[in-house]
Amino acid sequence: MTHSVSPQDPADMSFAGKHGPIGDISVSSPGLESVWEGEGDKEVIVEPITHMSASPPERKSARICGLKRGLFLLLLVAALSAAIALGVGLGVGLGTKRKNELPAQVTKNTTTPGNSSDYLVGGALDPAYYSLEGAFNGSGLALASQSFGSGEYGELVLYFQHHSGSIRWQRLTPNNGWLGGSASEVVATDAKNSTPLSAVAYSLNGISTWHLFYVDNSNRLREKINSNSTNIWEEGSLTGENHLVLDADQVGMQACWYGNDYGDVDYKHSPLPDQDNSTANSTTDSGTDVGMHLWYASGDTTFQQLGWRHGDKNWTYQQEWDDKNGHAGVGCYSWGKGTATYVMMVNSHNTAEIWWKDTNINATSTSAHPINQWTNSSVAINNVHPSTSLGYTNAFYAQGMDGWITGYDMVWTSENTTINGSFKVDLRQGIPGTHLSVTTLPDQSGGDSLCVFYQTEGSDIMFATRDLVQGAWTAAALVVPGS
Numbered sequence: 001m002t003h004s005v006s007p008q009d010p011a012d013m014s015f016a017g018k019h020g021p022i023g024d025i026s027v028s029s030p031g032l033e034s035v036w037e038g039e040g041d042k043e044v045i046v047e048p049i050t051h052m053s054a055s056p057p058e059r060k061s062a063r064i065c066g067l068k069r070g071l072f073l074l075l076l077v078a079a080l081s082a083a084i085a086l087g088v089g090l091g092v093g094l095g096t097k098r099k100n101e102l103p104a105q106v107t108k109n110t111t112t113p114g115n116s117s118d119y120l121v122g123g124a125l126d127p128a129y130y131s132l133e134g135a136f137n138g139s140g141l142a143l144a145s146q147s148f149g150s151g152e153y154g155e156l157v158l159y160f161q162h163h164s165g166s167i168r169w170q171r172l173t174p175n176n177g178w179l180g181g182s183a184s185e186v187v188a189t190d191a192k193n194s195t196p197l198s199a200v201a202y203s204l205n206g207i208s209t210w211h212l213f214y215v216d217n218s219n220r221l222r223e224k225i226n227s228n229s230t231n232i233w234e235e236g237s238l239t240g241e242n243h244l245v246l247d248a249d250q251v252g253m254q255a256c257w258y259g260n261d262y263g264d265v266d267y268k269h270s271p272l273p274d275q276d277n278s279t280a281n282s283t284t285d286s287g288t289d290v291g292m293h294l295w296y297a298s299g300d301t302t303f304q305q306l307g308w309r310h311g312d313k314n315w316t317y318q319q320e321w322d323d324k325n326g327h328a329g330v331g332c333y334s335w336g337k338g339t340a341t342y343v344m345m346v347n348s349h350n351t352a353e354i355w356w357k358d359t360n361i362n363a364t365s366t367s368a369h370p371i372n373q374w375t376n377s378s379v380a381i382n383n384v385h386p387s388t389s390l391g392y393t394n395a396f397y398a399q400g401m402d403g404w405i406t407g408y409d410m411v412w413t414s415e416n417t418t419i420n421g422s423f424k425v426d427l428r429q430g431i432p433g434t435h436l437s438v439t440t441l442p443d444q445s446g447g448d449s450l451c452v453f454y455q456t457e458g459s460d461i462m463f464a465t466r467d468l469v470q471g472a473w474t475a476a477a478l479v480v481p482g483s
Helices: 069-101 237-241
Strands: 002-004 141-146 155-161 167-172 178-180 186-188 198-204 207-215 221-227 253-258 291-299 302-309 316-321 331-333 340-346 352-358 373-381 396-399 405-411 418-424 437-442 448-454 462-467 474-477
Touching (some): 141 207, 141 448, 155 437, 186 207, 207 253, 253 331, 291 340, 331 396, 373 418, 405 448
Antiparallel strands (some): 002 373, 141 155, 155 167, 167 178, 167 186, 253 291, 291 302, 302 316, 331 340, 340 352, 352 373, 405 418, 448 462, 462 474
């Protein structure tokens, strides 16, 4: 099955070549990279917490001496009526108090198919699961490497949803600590519950720019833009284009940079799949046509694809993708060498598909290798969670039906793409349907480390890391401010 793209689409025309990632793309992630497989066990769904109902005040018996029987019965009926009224009032009062303790942005979502718990997370399963501290239960996660100077690697920044509902950020310091996440680091306050998040950062002409994408509480796509020349969050052009997203608790959305390695020659980055552990940029075979693709779920089985080329004022509609799971995430890889780009989506059978497209219009198109046309590769990953997040940076990650996150070593060769082994992030299982975001960062030993961010309890953000080549996973939970 193939998907054709209109040739006049400016954001989707050919580009001479691309080079690797900075540790900066969000996966999501969500958030920029992920996928998995494996015959998983039955998904573990946390049983809803049962609430004790408020009881009416205990009625005390009273002696009434010297009264006639009729008066006694009249007084008894009056006492019973008062007790019932008090009990109802107490119950309503307690219910209202509990409701007010929930995040102010809580709204009811209509989820299909069949309102399956596979497509729900956190408080959408039961109001008792809404986080009252830390991160939002089911928070979107997105990463970006934001540079404020020429030649810098950039600070790794994590975007997440706070339990209050606001979108905030934390940054990784040089001593491997995390700062931010308070009310002073708020990017947006109008996000829907469990919104997917996606971030893209790049440096062009000496200006570093980062874009953050999310879904607001009216189910519309929003874009925020910041840069080292303004240091102010502003609305992007996508916000005003009124793109309506699937109204569901779990929805897929992902933005992805395409073209040369995120911009300027001296903007350092994590190694590409076919590079060694060097974080120096390389411009060999780099093209000058750069921009972003964005995919979002418009229905239960439908995604829309948009494109933006650097220098354009607006986004361009590119195509519709059918027969896909709109509740699962999207993964992508389009910043490496050559002219091939890749996108990963989950189909209705909980299988992660890997699609490719060669945009070199100067090459000869064949049935085995069509040009400028999305083509499904022979590689697929079975038994992923129905609302798994997908992402890629040096490895392709996804969550399985058993809750474990698995990384896959990909060999990107268009129709001959293969998986050269896999590994499990074997620390803790993620909550079912956790958002995740992944990247690769330089470490103090001179090498690079894989990094995976996900949720294991609901109010937490787990930061798992391992050497790029091999080794054991270690993890720490990020401290999220309470207010």
